[in-house]
Amino acid sequence: MRKFMLSALALALLGCQDKADTQAPAATAPAAQSQVEATPVAQLPRWAEPSHYQLTLWVDPDQPGFKGQGEIALQLTQASDHLWLHAKDMSQLDIKVVTAEGEILDTQVEDKDDTGVIRLALPKTLSPQQLTLKFDYQAPYNQSLEGLYKVSEGGRNYAFTQFESIDARRAFPGFDEPSFKVPFDLTLVVPKAMKAVANTPEVARREEGELAYVQFATTKPLPTYLLAFAVGDLDIVQWQDLPKTAVRERSVPLRGVAVHGKGDKLKFALENTAGIVETLENYFGIPYPYQKLDIIAVPDFAAGAMENPGAITYREQLLLMDxxxxxxxxxxxxxxxxxxxxxxxxxxxxxxxxxxxxWLNEAFATWAGNKAAAKWGPDWGYDLGIAQGGQRAMGADSLVNMREIRQPILHNADISNAFDGITYQKGGAVLQMFEHFVGPEVFQKGVHQYLTDHAWGNASAEDFVGAIAKAADNDAVNQAFMSFLTQTGVPKVAIERHCQDGKAELKVTQSRYLPLGSKGDANRTWDLPFCFEADGERHCQLLTEKQSTLALNSCPSTLLPNAGGTGYYRFSLDDWQPLFATLPTLGKAEALGVLDSFNAALSDGSLPLDSYLAQVPAIAQLKDRELATAPLGQLGFILAHQAKDKDALRGQFQAWYGPRLAALGLAAKAGESKDDTLLRSTLAAFLADKARTPALRSALSAAAEAHLAGKDAGIAPDLIGLALEVWVQDKGQPAFDSLKARLMASQDAVVRQRALQALASVEAPALAAQARDLALAEGLRVNERFMLMGGQAYGLETMADTYQWFKEHRQGVEAVWPASGRKRIVSGFSGFCSLDKAKDLEAYFGQLAYEGGERNLKAAVESIELCAARAGQ
Ligand SMILES: [Zn+2]
Incomplete structure (x- = not known):
């Protein structure tokens, strides 16, 4: 799954209640287990395992709910008078058990907890055998984008699914865990005027009365969370097959799917699919595994996209383009x-x-996806994607209240917490670090072996890390990798250089990086893949101790402590000047690593603010976009929380970055590089929003008006969203009303997104109040409500009022928010910077006690306390 930034707050997690199963077993059918067995709080027991599902679902999106019928083949491996499985939000759920001998047993369904664990009481104890569960049920369409849900657009209704992590249980009863990986046979019964798509190709369609029975090919073994389908008056665009490749001897049918009338906007996405698939196939050395590929644009979707095999779903903004x-x-x-x-x-x-x-899914897809994208579009600015993501993750990972990449999930309420920057970005960066350490070819060999050995099945971190260590023929890789997967925190490396008789001894000390004001313990070590360069010569080794001594045959004049720039660690220096002098000669990734450690030195208090600011003019002149803009985050913090004279600082921002934006211009130049396009957007946003440069703001405002009047805006298309933000901020109520009307009148995802982001950015109290109220108004999609609430909570000028508004409208917010994602609401308020607010949050959200939200609350409070510590220094 790919998270969507603005709806990150909205990622769902189901609440959970632990209720010990204290019920006595049925008097007529005593069984030893049921007297002692409590309701499973996370994984179901393994003594009943499914081997196949047959599902038939009647899905008419014009109705308030759907119904289903099915069979699950099941192997019982120990005697029992009950079974555990998952089903949630269903009515009239009736399950019968057919024994190996054909006896049909009625069962009693007992709901056991809020996460959908059910106990199926059997009328007698069954010995180990092959069973079949037969069931039928009814259920409503879900209201918050979880499970099987309904979306309306242009007077038409559609049904879509999102089952990750634990929402397949809202669509059908089953064993809703990733280790139960089995084939599915699915039939959808839909109104005959409608179409249906699923993971596999349609193999038969028969019409009966007003209904069509659409049968799909048997799937490869799948966990429940990867099953997907869509129903409605869909535009289905048949594209040319993905052609055979060096590693695939068959072509693969490719289609694009969108709601009615939007199919013609799938062209760009379809045209640019074969190249990416081929890049991945060449890397893995394994053909695309599934029979066909559909890419499906969904108008209302909580995440960014979901990797359902053969039927990948995306929010519309990602797929529909002209x-x-x-x-x-x-x-x-x-x-x-x-x-x-x-x-x-x-x-x-x-x-x-x-x-x-x-993390094996998400860190890997983050890393491999970036690698494939960078190879597919070498000039599209992806090359430092993993390094930049890792550096963002280091910010979060500096908190004491952070989770490990591989945090044990002991409770269903913890599952959705695992979809965070630590899993995706830290995980991706750690993979890149070890790829660099063992060498790209060796790493690729290990990946290929791992995928080959476990194809169609399940595999764990030990399997993956073991495959890399084996390919590298280096056992130490196992422990080193695990030291990053199972510990929180960012390593910090300090180097002391002692030269004598033309030789050098380097004392390298590791500790945990902690920001100023942190209450954490710096005493922590990793088995750290450490690469450094001394006078241009690279040395790599694993540091396994707190202190290591490295000998060099010469006394180096320059030392680069993160050679290659792939290390997930930071380093400290007493004097940054010698390294800064070499910046223009370093590789981009290496230079970015230097700037990250430089930024970190400001955050941990080891570098005075004046010394930091003194370097910014030179950094702003660096040629590469990622390097020149590396200080922008820190500058934003300084402006918000430390500047004594904000206007003077804004003037400096303009002096440092204004000339670069002026050189680029606001309009796109014919044939300009994609890096220039990206740099223009970043600088314009910074100068308009932080520096508040008046001339720039009026130019953007004028462009917004031209754009809204249907004229050529005279600015790059990438700046339109920013222009609308500036325009509504500067023009007030009439602009707000006009954008709101535009939002409500359009079904175009990009038009709506731009309008929503602009409306979410207003700061004037009266307008900001309207923006927040709009978040709960009729006519908005669920994911759009999060854009408004998130934008208002994020804004420095609006966060306090938004917090107050949330307190006053909590029930309204909770009604539109997926219940399982409520624990993340608090993270939206982690931008405060005073101890009072930290205390307030602690008390308020502490008393709300959202399931699984304890760590999120602690992390938010810690962030606020750290901000206050730094602002008050
Ligand atoms: Zn993903």
Whole structure:
């Protein structure tokens, strides 16, 4: 799954209640287990395992609910008078058990907890044997984008699914865990005027009265969370097959799917699929594993995209484009598409046994997707994607209240917490670090072996890390990898150089990086793949101790402590100047690593603010986009929380970065590089939003008006969203009303997204109040409500009022928010910077006690306390 930034707050997690199963066994059918066995709080027991599902679902999106019927073949391996499985939000659920001898037994369904664990009481104890569960049920369409849900657009209704992590149980009863990986036979019964798509190709369609029975080919073994389908008056665009490749001897049918009238906007996405698939196939050395590929644009979707095998779903903004689409949209499409396609191997072909190892899916898809995208579009600005993601993750990973990449999931309420920056971005960066350490060819060999050994099955972190260590013929890789997977925190490396008689001794000390004001313990070590360069010569070794001594045959004049720039660690220096002098000669990734450690030195208090600011003018002149813009985050913090004279600082921002934006201009130049397009967007946003440069703001405002009047805006298409934000901020109520009307009148996802982001950005109190109220108004999709609430909570000027508004409208917010994602609401308020607010949050959210939200609350409070510590220094 790919998270969507603005709806990250909305990622779902089901609440959970632990209720010990204290019921006495049926008097007529005593069985030893039921007297002692409590309701499973996470994984179901393994003594009843499914081997096949046959499902028939009647899905008419014009109705308030759906019904289903099915059979699950099951192997019982120990005697029992009950079974455990999952089903949630169903009515009239009736389950019968057919024994190996054909006896049909009625069962009693007992709901056991809020996460959908049910106990099936049998009328007698059954000995180990092959069983069949036969069931029928009814259920409503879900209201918050979980399970099987309904979307309306243009007077038509559609049904879509999102089952990851634990929402397949809302669509059919079953064993809703990733280790139960079996084939499915699915039939959808839909109104005959409608179409249906699923993971596999349609193999038969028969009409009976007003209904069509659409039968799909048997799937490869799948966990429940990867099953997917869509129903409605869909536009289905048949594209040319993915042609045979060096590693695939068959072509693969490719289609694009969208709601009615939007099929013609799938062209760009379809055209640019074969190249990405081929890039991944060449890397893995394994053909695309599934029979066909559909890419499906969903108008309302909580995540960014979902890797359902053969039927990948995306939010519309990522897939639907015409020729005038801005570059950011095409670029997001390709990177998310590459991520989801990488999952077809990592996650789908080989699946983690339990959510503890979700990083194997997500870290890997992040890393491999970025690699494939960078190879597919070498000039699209993906090359530092993993390094930049890792550096963002280091910010979060500096908190004491952070989770490990491989945090044990002991409770269903923890599952959705695992879909965070630690899993995706830290995980991706750690993979890249070890790829660099063992060498890319060796790493690729290990990946290929791992996928081959576990194809169609499940595999864990030990299997993956073991395969890499074996390919590298280096056992130490196992422990080193695990030291990053099972510990929180960012390593910090300090180097002391002692030279004597033309030789050098380097004392290298590791500790945990902690920001200023942290209450954490710095005493922590990793088995750290450490690569450094001394006078241009590279040395790599594993540091396994707190202190290591490295000998060199010469006394180096310069030392680069993160050679290659792939290390997930930071380093400290007493004097940054010598390294800064070499910046223009370093590789991009290496230079970015230096700037990250430099930024980190400001955050931990080891570098004075004046010394930091003194370097910014030179950094702003660096040629590469990622390097020149590396200080922008820190500058934003300084402006918000530390500047004594904000206007003076804004003037400096303009002096440092204004000339670079002026050189680029606001309009796109014919044939300009994609890096220039990206740099223009970043700088314009910074200068308009942080520097508040008046001339820039009026130019953007004028462009917004031209755009809204249907004229040529005279600015790059990538700046339209920013222009609308500036316009509504500066023009007030009339602009707000006009954008709101535009939002409500349009079904175009990009038009709506731009309007929503602009409306979410308003700061004037009266308008901001309207923006928040709009979040709960009629006519908005679920994921759009999060854009408004998230934008208002994020804004420095609006976060306090938004917090108050949330307190006053909590029930309204909870009604539109997926119950399982409520624990993340608190993270939306982690931008505060005062101890009072930290205390307030602690008390308020502490008393709300959202399931699984304890760590999120602690992390939010810690972030606020750290901000206050730094602001007050
Ligand atoms: Zn993913």
């Amino acid at each position: 020729d005038s689409a801005p570059f950011w949209q095409k670029r997001s499409y390709a990177s998310v598409h590459a991520h989801e396609l990488a999952h077809q191997w990592f996650g789908d072909l080989v699946t983690m046994p339990w959510w503890t190892d979700i």
